[in-house]
Amino acid sequence: xxxxxxxxxxxxxLERMGREFEELGGxxxxxxxxxxxxxxxxxxxxxxxxxxxxxxxxxxxxxFDADDVDVELRxxxxxxxGSREESTDLAVDDAADDPDAGDDLDAADDPDAGDxxxxxxxxxxxxxxxxxxxxxxxxxxxxxxxxVEADAATASFDAGxxxxxxxxxxxxxxxxxxxxxx
Amino acid sequence: xxxxxxxxxxxxxFGRTxxxxxRAWGRDLRTADIDVTEYDxxxxxxxxxxxFDRDGIDVxxDDGRLAIAAERDAEREDTDRRYIRRERRHESVTRTVxxxxxxxxxxxTATYRNGxxxxxxxxxxxDADEGHRIDVN
Numbered sequence: 001x002x003x004x005x006x007x008x009x010x011x012x013x014l015e016r017m018g019r020e021f022e023e024l025g026g027x028x029x030x031x032x033x034x035x036x037x038x039x040x041x042x043x044x045x046x047x048x049x050x051x052x053x054x055x056x057x058x059x060x061x062x063x064f065d066a067d068d069v070d071v072e073l074r075x076x077x078x079x080x081x082g083s084r085e086e087s088t089d090l091a092v093d094d095a096a097d098d099p100d101a102g103d104d105l106d107a108a109d110d111p112d113a114g115d116x117x118x119x120x121x122x123x124x125x126x127x128x129x130x131x132x133x134x135x136x137x138x139x140x141x142x143x144x145x146x147x148v149e150a151d152a153a154t155a156s157f158d159a160g161x162x163x164x165x166x167x168x169x170x171x172x173x174x175x176x177x178x179x180x181x182x
Numbered sequence: 183x184x185x186x187x188x189x190x191x192x193x194x195x196f197g198r199t200x201x202x203x204x205r206a207w208g209r210d211l212r213t214a215d216i217d218v219t220e221y222d223x224x225x226x227x228x229x230x231x232x233x234f235d236r237d238g239i240d241v242x243x244d245d246g247r248l249a250i251a252a253e254r255d256a257e258r259e260d261t262d263r264r265y266i267r268r269e270r271r272h273e274s275v276t277r278t279v280x281x282x283x284x285x286x287x288x289x290x291t292a293t294y295r296n297g298x299x300x301x302x303x304x305x306x307x308x309d310a311d312e313g314h315r316i317d318v319n
Contacts, residue, residue, distance in 0.1 A: 048266040060270050062230035062297035129218035130279075133230050133298075145266060160232035160297015 008075065015143055043138035044080060050145075055166045057142055062160035063133070069157055071164055073150045078164060081139040214250065214275045220282065225303045227279055232297035233270075239294060241301055243287035248279045248301060 047058040061069055061082045070081040148166035155164045214229045231239065231252045240251040253274040281287075284306040292301045 045269040045271070047268050047270050050264045050266055051260075051262045055266075058270060060230075060232040060297070062232040064296060125222050127220040129220060131217050132215040133217045133228060134215070135217075142267070159234060159294075160230070 011077075011141065012143075015141070043134065044082070044140035046080070046140060046142055048142060048144075052168075054168055055144055055146060055148060057144075057162075057164045057166070059140065059142075059162040059164075060160065061138070061157075061162050063135075064157075064160065066157040069162055071155050071162065073144070073148070073153060073166070076144050076147075078142045078144055078166070079139065080142065080162065080164075081137070083137045084135065214252070214277050216250075216277060216279065218279055220305075223305055223307075225281060225285055225305055227299075227301045227303075229277060229299045229301075230297065231275065231294070231299050234294075234297070236294050239299060241292045241299070243281065243285070243290065243303070246281050246283070246285075248281055248303070249276070250278070250299065250301070251276045252299075 045060045047056075049056045049058070057078050057080075059080050061080075064082040064084070068083050068085070070079075070083065072079045072081075144166060147169040149169050150166075152167045153164060155162065157163075214231055216230075217226075217228045219226045219228075227248060227250075229250055231250075234252045234254055238253045240249075240253075242249050251274070281303065282305065285303045286306060287303060290301060290303040292299060294300075
């Protein structure tokens with residue numbers, strides 16, 4: 001009826017392409033439900049589980065506080081966002097992302113510096129051996145395949161895992177008002 | 183062990199064996215993402231381990247290596263439940279990290295918060311690496 005937002009369609013298209021990409025990769029890989037990972041392609045790993053009454057979305061958001069996690073049901077997709085305060089967690093790591101941020105970074109930016117550089121003793125020397133964790137804000141849009149009761153949705157956050165339960169809308173609701181026959 | 187091999191990072195990015203083994207497209211499915219940071223006086227390992235119980239996480243130092251293992255109960259198999267997407271790691275996870283010779287593992291501490299394990303191991307004074315230092319008066 002109403003014209004759809006063209007951006008929604010683009011998002012849908014991207015989502016669909018992503019899914020096909022995943023399926024293609026999954027076939028090549030031959031590892032069943034495990035989805036191949038494209039570096040940088042996905043910020044948040046999610047499971048979507050369906051049963052008779054509800055659709056449950058489970059998302060890994062390690063290192064976030066519950067307050068930093070935002071969940072919104074937008075049309076037929078659940079949008080999950082985790083925002084990171086730049087100063088908390090690891091101030092040093094955040095600083096290292098910014099090349100201008102301070103002199104203790106020279107050691108961090110140049111992996112060899114720590115070896116050759118007999119830096120002033122007691123100076124804050126920091127060496128990163130591995131940096132695999134994502135330290136920035138993240139978001140993910142998860143399409144929800146069936147109509148759900150947005151008002152009855154519940155969410156919980158525990159040990160870095162977000163769980164959102166979306167009760168399915170009963171089929172009657174789609175067909176308009178039902179009238180009891182007495 | 184201080185110098186980072188640039189090829190390591192490239193390999194890590196693309197995955198060492200893109201079409202084989204557990205390592206799929208750059209991320210090993212049975213491992214955890216970690217940051218390893220060495221400060222003047224301590225060595226800090228942070229590992230993303232979302233969704234574990236504290237009791238399910240085992241951290242030990244053995245032979246100059248830090249070993250992190252996290253286990254969780256097998257998921258209930260339920261025919262009523264159908265996975266539409268399944269991207270999260272469900273397996274148990276292990277990861278080891280080489281430690282510098284100067285660590286004092288007996289003084290190590292570990293915390294688990296919001297799905298992130300942080301292990302902090304104090305380091306002996308750096309002099310040990312560089313030979314004896316003689317002050318000039």
